[in-house]
Structures are given as C-alpha cells and as structure tokens.
Amino acid sequence: MSYAWNWGVLFQSPYLGWLGQGIAMTIVISLAGWAIAITIGTLIGVLHSGGRGAMRMVTGSYINLFRNVPLLLQMFLWFFVVPELLPKTVGTWLKRDLPHPEIVTAIVALGLFTASRVAVQVSAGIAAVPRGQSMAARASGLSTVQAYRHVLLPQAFRIVVPPLTSEFLTIFKNSSIALTIGVYELTAQTQQIQSFTYQGFEAFTAATVVYMAIALVVTTLMTAIERRISVAGSAAKG
Amino acid sequence: MVAMIRIEGLSKSYGEVAVLRNCSLEVARGEVVVICGPSGSGKSTFVKCINGIEPIQAGRVVIDGDDLPSKPAAAARIRSRVGMVFQHFELYPHLTVMENVCLAQIHVLKRSRAEAEDKARSLLERVGLVDKEAAYPGQLSGGQQQRIAIVRALAMDPLAMLFDEPTSALDPEMIGEVLAVMLELAREGMTMVVVTHEMGFAKAAADRVVFMDRGEIVEVAETRRFFAEPSSERARLFLSRILAH
C-alpha cells in the first residue's frame, strides 16, 4: 500500500473551514430535527398509548409509515415530491423563494422520521408504568390529563430516557443522509475534502473522530441526567 | 487409602467479602458426606468449588489423585468425572429428556448416540421415568425433573456426585421421590457430597456431617455423634432451630 500521509491538509485553507462548517451544519440540523422529533414524538406516543379506535389507528399509521420507508427516500419525497403535490403557488414558493430549501427539508425529514421512533419509545415507556398507578391516580380523583401529567408521564419519562439517548445519538448519525439532497454537513464536507485532495485517510479520520466525540458528549450528558432524575430506592433497570 | 476428594485450605472472596475461609475436607471412596449450615454460610459455593465451576483463589482440590488444574481443557476432563445436581435442576429446556441425558455423553465422552441412548434408558428405568424420554423438561414436575438431572449426571459414570440443595426448590410432596433415588445411590456405594437441610436424609445416609457457618468449616463429625452431641455451640444452635420444625 502506497499512501502519502499529510495530516496538515486538515489545517489548511479552505479545508479547515469546510470541516468547521460541516460540524456546525451537522449539529444545527440534528438539534433542530431533535426539537421537532421530541415534540411530535411525545405527542404521538402519548396519544397512541391512551387512544382507542380511530386515534390509535391514526397514530399507529404515522409510526408505521415513517418507520417502514428508508430515511433517504423520505428526504427525496419531502424535497422533490411534496412541492409537486401542493397547490401551485405554495409549491413554487417552496422551490424558489424558501431560503436554503435543502436544509429546511433535511430538518423536517429528520424530525418527522425520528418522531416516529420517539413515539414508539414514549408509548412503550407509558405501557411499562404499572397498571395500578393509573388506577390509583383515577381513584384519587385525578382527571385523565392530570393522571398523565402528574403520575404516568413523570414515571414513563425516567423509563424512556435511556432509549431516547440512543435515538438522540442516532439523529446525529442520520443527519449524514442529508448530503443526498445537497446539505454540506460533516460527512459531505469530508467526502469533498477527500475528492479535492485525495487525502481520504485524514479527511475520514477527522469525521470519525468528531462523530465519536459527539457520541461521547451525548452519552456523558445523558448519564448525568439519568443520575439526577433517578428516584431514591428504585433500582435502575438494565 | 487414597481420598476420592481432598480439599486443602480453600479460600475465596468476592472483593472484600470472604465467602470461604481456609476450608479443608477429605472424602473417602464410597463415603457420603452431608454439608449443612445456615443460609449464607458458603456451603453452596464450597460444593461448586469442588468441581471448579466456581474459581478458587487459594488452596487446592484433588480428585482421585489428580489436582484440579487451572487450564480449562484439563479441568473440563476432570469435571466430567464428577457429577453435579443443582438446586434448580438446570435441565436444558430446549432439549428432550433423552437429549438432555445424552448431550455430554456424546460431546464430552465421545460416545456414539446408540451407546449414549442405551445408557440413558437403563438409568431412566432405574428412576422409573423411561416413559418420559421424549418429553421436554417444561412438561414435567419438579420431582421428575430433578430425578432426570440425577440421571444426566450418572450417565457420565462419575467417580463422585455433588448435590447442591437438590430438594429445596421442590414442593414438599416431591421431596421424597428425589431423596429415595439419592438414598439408593448412597447404598450402592457412590461417593457423595450433599448440601441439604434434609436432616432425615443425613441421619439415614450420611457417614459424616460437615457443619459450615460464615464461610468456615466449624465441625466435621460422624453422623450419629453430630446429632447426639455436636461439639460446637453454633452447630447446637443450628440443630435446635432446624429440628424444632
């Protein structure tokens, strides 16, 4: 194997700048997508766990639809297909006047996709709260909404933090798929650096290290949160 | 006479907590030894150290003149000659009774399937369960499962048998059928080390009784003497509690 090492390339202009922009973009679209995911995902998860009949079917369909189509294709659908299906004026606005349509699309697609995964975890978390808790809450006169707010959700939240941590990590990884609709996030920038300089080792190593650092930071943060919210006297369940 | 099992200065601890402290014991060929003591006394760990499924930290175990080696492969060979019966039976739930009894015969002793099945049938006959050979463990009662676990161990032609509380997970009405099999085994001259709370079995079958407490062997005595006049205060207290029931 013959390969000319040049780690310096990572610190040269314009490559250092590309790397920085890529990191910033990955963080921005992941966090924005997560904000959508956690809001809509919690809502759908709660409605799914408490709902019957039509409500359960609608929320279940959302979950199944978004989980059973590849995220890459979902990005294409939001980017290429949805503007064609909307009324003409809206579609044109999306295509022509919306600033940075690829970034907005990536955030929406990431957010709605991850929401379906968050919803599954939230509804499983609620189901894991012992049935007696819901009955006890009702018996003491709390309304359904109150029972959820004061009794079920706080308990479900603690159960759900570990799987949500893993979803939060996944959204950073999934954000790389945005490169297929032209978002220059971290993976795209390093791929660009490798095709400009042929220093693939250095470029991909940089990306790998950044993703690992993100994973490390998120895991450390979440472990701290888990410790803070853990209830004294209840053993952590593995 | 060479002891079948010789344990010298066995010690073991989990971190700071000592589970076994300097335990020594010799078991002669054909002898039946019952180990008793309060829960948490280390007797279950002790018996699991004899065939090395619990690693030991200090001391040595000699089986039929061979040191239990630390090399896994050599240890496995010696282990296959010491049968073990567990509190929770530990039959393999995914295999039939026949497959349970044949598995180690075929894969460890390298017997042919026909040879292994013959052996299994004759032993199943002895414990009255030959009609259950196609059943799965989950379809049998606890007493039946434990008798099959004994057969599984016997099928390896063991030099000695170890029992770790073999009846304590059983419903009371099933204890008798398991003890009967063990009693018969003792009469036939099998070398046995039995951890149990069944003092009736100890009186009927044991040559000697070992009393353990807090990880130590407190007393080793001939059975009749142990029950008549235990020499240690702790054993006396234990006996008065357990015999009161």
Place this chain on the structure above:
Amino acid sequence: MTGFDFSVIPNAVPFLLQGLGLSLGLTAVAMAGGMALGLIIAIARLSRFRYLAMAAALYVNGFRAVPLILVIFWFYFLVPLLLGRPVGALYSVLIAFVMFEGAYYSEIIRAGLKSVRPGQWQAAKASGMTYLQTIRLVVLPQALRKMAPLMVTQGVVLFQDTSLVYVVSLHDFMTSASIVANTQNRIVELYVFAALVYFALCTAGGALAQRLNRDRHHAH
C-alpha cells in the same frame, strides 16, 4: 409538470426488479455475514480475557458511533487502497455492510447469551463441556429463540439502510428508481412507487418479527 403518469412504471419493472434484487441480496449477505461476525464479537466481549473483551467493545462502540454513510465512504476509499488495485464498489460496500452490521448484531447476540440463566452455563460446565461447547450446545439454542425477533427487526432496518449505497452509485432499488425518475422525468410517480414497495416489504418483515415474538411467548 402537469398530471401524473404511472404508465412509466410497468416499462421500468425489469430494471427496477434488478435493483430490488441487489437490495435484497445485499441485505441477505450483510445479515448472514453480520450475524457470523456478530457472534464472534459477542463471544469475545463475554470472554474472560480482558484485552480481547476490550478490543471487541472498542469495535462495537466505534462502529455504532459513526454513520453508515461514512463507513461506506471509508471502505469505498480503503479497500482498493489496501488491495492495491481497483475493485468494484460492490465489494467495498459488501465489506462495509458486514463489518457495520457485525457491530449491531453482536449487541443482540450478547444480550441473548446473557439472558440465559447462569445455572445453565454452570450445568454445562459441570458436565465437562468446554466454553465453546457450552455456547454452541446449551446457551445459543436457548438464546436464539429470544434473539430471533430482534434479528428480523434489525434485518428490516438493514434492508432500508441498503438504500444508502446510492452515494456510491450502486444500482440498488432506490438508485434504480431514482435513475428512472430522472431519465423519464417522472419523479413523483417513481418515488411514490418506491416508497410503496419499501413500505410493503418492511411491513411484512415487521409482521414476521411480531409473530416470532408471539411464538416465543407461547412456547413457555
């Protein structure tokens, strides 16, 4: 674009089927290879040799921290360099998928092995079986029942992930649909159709996983 014309799809079926064949083939190879590699890694991770266990943990956590697209790029770049000659994208991608899936499958297998009661390990050990015999004859058969639904679920995720070979222009189902969409200028029709196909196949896979899960609960 005015009006939709789904008649392009029947004409494109042979081309799309070829793509679907690649997607399914890639899924099958990555599943089989990933499970085999995952089993080895899981056993290494449970091993009492500390450095082996640590190396296995490093492998798993390393692959799980980075996106699959980056792994595909890595191997697309590395494999020809290591072999010293150009190889098709397919081989690079196959290796990338097997290595990547190995990390995920090893976690499923490790959890499955650990779910078998310690008494079962002890009983096998007491009868003189070696460590590998214990895993093969006693522990793995019991663990498989518990792992099967998760393995199928992971297979569905993997099938969706094969669409990412788009980035190295391998003609899987996704890429084929995209090619037809752009050459025939029928973007809406093709992408909607592709979504329906993925949805149908993944739903079927999900149903299979659910059934395996139910069977497991009935068996005991």
